[in-house]
Each structure stands twice: as C-alpha cells, then as structure tokens.
Amino acid sequence: MKITIHYCTQCQWLLRAGWYAQELLSTFGESLEQVALAPSHGGHFEVLITTDAQSEPEVVWERKRDGGFPDIKELKRRVRDRLDPERDLGHIDR
Incomplete structure (x- = not known):
C-alpha cells in the first residue's frame, strides 16, 4: 500500500506534509510500502492511497x-480503515 501526499509549494506546506508522512510512518510502519511527498501548486493538498499496482x-x-x-x-x-479495518489504534480510537 502506498500513500502520496500532494502539497502546494507556493503555500509553503512542505513541513505540514512531511509531518503527516512522519506520523503515518510512525503509526503504520512496515504495513506501508511507501509514503511519498509530491510537490504541487495552486493550494492543492491531497492524501491518496493506492492499495496495489x-x-x-x-x-x-x-x-x-x-x-x-x-x-x-x-x-x-x-x-487504517483502508489498510486494516480491524487494527486498534489505541488512544486514537477512544
């Protein structure tokens, strides 16, 4: 499973996108094949998930x-709902 985070370079959203990527990797680790940051423009901020090729x-x-x-x-x-719906996210789920 791959995650791509598109972020607007004009809006200076790289740090925000990087933080989201870090949080997802910290939580899901090796369950994710890849988390990619994709520069964009025009106020674009989007998180995409690809389950397979x-x-x-x-x-x-x-x-x-x-x-x-x-x-x-x-x-x-x-x-989580797309990756492993049965997974417990601990305090996040409460």
Whole structure:
C-alpha cells in the first residue's frame, strides 16, 4: 500500500506534509510500502492511497473537499480503515 501526499509549494506546506508522512510512518510502519511527498501548486493538498499496482489511487483527504487540513487522528483513522479495518489504534480510537 502506498500513500502520496500532494502539497502546494507556493503555500509553503512542505513541513505540514512531511509531518503527516512522519506520523503515518510512525503509526503504520512496515504495513506501508511507501509514503511519498509530491510537490504541487495552486493550494492543492491531497492524501491518496493506492492499495496495489492495478488499482487507481483513492482520495483519503482533499483540503478543499474536506474543509481544510485533517486532524492527525482523523487521517490515521481513514488510512487504517483502508489498510486494516480491524487494527486498534489505541488512544486514537477512544
């Protein structure tokens, strides 16, 4: 499973995107094949998940559609629900 985080370079969102990537890697570790940062522009911020080589990426979070940036707990829940719905995220789930 791969995660791609598109972030706007004009808006200086690299640090935010990097922090999300770090948090996802810390939580899901080797369950993820890759977490990639993809520079973009025009206020674009989007988190995509690709389950396998044959599938199209699925939007986990899109800044304009979802009303801003995700709370890290919500982002982790959404990734978990696609990666391993039975997985317990500990205090995040409470």
